Amino acid sequence: MRIRDLVGMPDLRLRPVVGGDLLDRPVTRLYGTELPEPARYLSGGELVLSGLLWHRTAGDCERFVSSLAGCGVAALAASPPEAEELPAALVEACERHGVPLLEVPVDLSFATITERVVLELAAERVGDAGAQLGRHRRLLTVVAEGGGLSELVEAGAAELGAPCWVLACTGHVVAGPDLPGAADLVREFLVADRLPRAVRGVTLLPVTARGGERLTAWILVVSGDRADDEAAVELASLVGVERARVVQGRRIENRAAGPLLRQVLAGGDVAARIAAVGWDPGAPLRVVAASASDGRVDRVEALLEESLAAVAPGFLLTSVEDEVYALAPAGPWVEEVRSALRVAEPGLGATRVLVGISSPVGHNGLRGAAEEASHARRLGERRLEEQRLGERRQGEWRRGERQPEERRLADRGPGERRLGERLGDRRSGDRDGGLTCVVAGEEIALHQLLLAGVPEDLRGSLRRRLLGPVLDYDAAHGSNLIGTLRVFLDCSGSWTAAAARLHVHVNTLRYRVGRAEELLGADLSNFTERVDLYLALQAG
Template identity: 40%
Template sequence: MKLRSLLDMPELRLELVTGAEELDRVIRWVVTTDLLDPGRYLGGRELVLTGLVWRSGPADSEVFVRALAKAGVSGLAAWDLARGTIPDDLVEACARHRIPLFKVPEDVAFATVTEEVVRHLSGARAADLTAVLDRHRRLVAGHGTGAGLAAVLDLVGRDLGMRCWVLTPTGRVVAGPEPPPAGTALARAFLTAPRLPHRHAGTTIFPVAEDTTSRVADWFLACEGDAAEWPPERRALTTELAAIVALERARLDDRLSAEGRLAQELVRLLVTGAPADETTARLELIGLDTSAAFVAVAASSRGTGRGALRPGELRAVLTEAMPVPRPVVGLLDDEAIALVQIDDPGRDIADEIGRTLDALAPGFAEGGLTVGVSDVVAPAELRGAVEEARYARRLAAGRTAPVCVVRHDELATHVLLLASVPDDVRHMFKVRLLDPLRTYDDVHNADLIRTLETFLQHSGSWTRCAEQLHLHVNSVRYRIQRIEDLTGRDLSRLEDRVDFFLALHLT
């Protein structure tokens, strides 16, 4: 209940003396007091009633009102029956401390004010609870006719006057009234908030499935207002609403649908080298244009444990990042593969994906995401595009950014060449060249592998390598010398640098 509601109660006939700009404050309870300093008995958001027995002089008004302001009361209703007025010093003190002041008519008892306000408070809470139950009933009926989230949020806005939106972690608005909120800012607040619910820019942010889903793969609710001021029944409503959104998100997940199963089958056929006519037939079954151009995208989660995305979460994040609706997405163990049909071959899909995923970077406190994007190809060339995207994704895995997207034109020829070398040969080459360094690092914590990678990344520049590692140049020289001693190689020679470079990029 808000203060302005007091002016709409004809049985009380309260008059506003000062504080018209603060009438949206919420009343939690009613307290009557005649203490000069009642602060210890106040908990905040009360309507305080007083007969001014505490006032012996003008200075007392400042003491009394300052105590109310410090306690966080919502407003003050007063009348001095002995003097038949409200003193000017009390009005001035209330204006100074921004405490709304109401005049109580002399023929209205404080007990009447208390009774009426408490009755309205109880009625509002009961109405909210009834609304929750009724809304849940209408929701079940609504889903039977495909009403979806838009209808549910419309009910919340119409019945309770509380606008709510459902958004993704990239800031995309899934459902909600017009105009939409600043989705990017809300998404960043959702991803970085130390705990949820979280208040941001006049809204309160709630997770949809906090206990079961990583934030970067979850949806979230943004509701107008400060949830700290809501009664318990309204907080319960948001819990119900979050559960409803979770159900809707699960309903829209196509992994178990016929189309989702076809997408999974198509991705596996492409990876296993099925004939082009067989994969083209699957494209037609999914409903894609077999004369259009396509781009393949591969993604994998960085990190382990809590820092890594589960396969279903990885698939959800990649689907959200795609610049077209309903992309073909399948899973291969810990890797997700997407096929994107495009109408404009000149469209920079990698850049669009990168900008979308950059919005998720703040949500990766641990781990991250590596993504590879192929060149534009015809349907018959999709198998090669998938392999190209996977190679690019592996190259991205060697970089340190939380979210890293590597496009096809960043693929060096050595990546394609190494992919054709038998696994046992690649493994032996890598072991013989790098194992002495790994063993030395394990024993001495010398960081030789990282030093070698940084040295090669900076084309053998001692100064830039030292700056990157925050070391003195002499320390870098010492480490490089140790690397050469342990491996018998000379990093001033191009051939040896190439060998180290290849060994570091073998997977």
């Protein structure tokens, strides 16, 4: 109900004195008062009734009206105690503060006004409840008839009169049109102190999370500020119902995943099971192996499920002990999985997620692909450890807490300092930042794959046995022959290329390599010895 509706009731005969252009203000409730400052009892939207018993001076009018204006009342309906005009000071105060003023006829009781307003507000609430019930029934019909998530989101958008989307915490749009900046909205959702939250011109509402975690939730995105909109909250709950249906459907489709993947890991014949899944017998497949640093297999499984569902339809997913394995047709989805896990990182806390993905293989090579994926996952773990070590060392360097070998490097010339920095980058590898690491099989050189399967103590022993004399010489003389040797072998023994990367003269390079050969008792023109030394360098 609005002020205009009250003015239009002929039996009330309310006359607008001030605020004729403000008659569209809504009235939410009625409040009668004779207090000089009633602000403590007002919450906004009231039609205030007063007989002006508080009025003594013009200052009283200013105090009373400013109190009403500060609370955001809808209007003041006033009647003088006797057959007199409304005080001029009251009219002026209402004009000054923008409070609509209605004059009540002296022969009209406030009880009559109260009765009419209460009846009108009650009728409106019944109408609102009916509208809510109708909306609820329409949305429930979509769910009951199996219309699916997309149809439900479309129906919800029509009811709300605003575009709607559903996002996974991997940044993928599960339902709705394209949504630019979806990854940024996910990050806002993951770090929000409370939900729903209005941000960037939309409202983010949580949809049922698996295990109660925000990281594994879906997000209902509604255009505009709908944080207090009951219809938006209702739509989010119904999307949660549809999500449960989607998850259940995936689990039914994945019933063959456990036996199939266990047979893959055991090296058995999987041809019959592949056919049972319904895949093309000739199509190449990929195996995914993943784990979490805190052992939370359920979180990794949920994240992989959401990321693969969007980019690798038909995937199979199951957990085996402390690892999650997935099997999917080969396709250009590796980068998509990498990007999805990066988006989800703000919700991971200190948890590290490691994912290894095999190269595309036929069905006969699935056992090897599973081992390759596990090796790639372990290689990703090493990369993250190296990255953290490098970041810690950089912090120590900035604070002046340099390690002995770093102090020696700082004492050398600028060319060799640049070399040391590049060597540090080389040792760290080209890896992902943050708390997740995805390594695909084709990104791993054969020697890396072989070394990843060798125990760490054995790798250290190999490195020491082959490179020990040079390592000792560098430690005693503050030199970097091991770095020179690494660059020389990286450049396939090219004197010109290696000298250019080291920023030294070719003769200087020849002297250093010769000194290394003398210490090692090796001949770097011999291909076999080059391979041995290269592997020893990579093992460190």
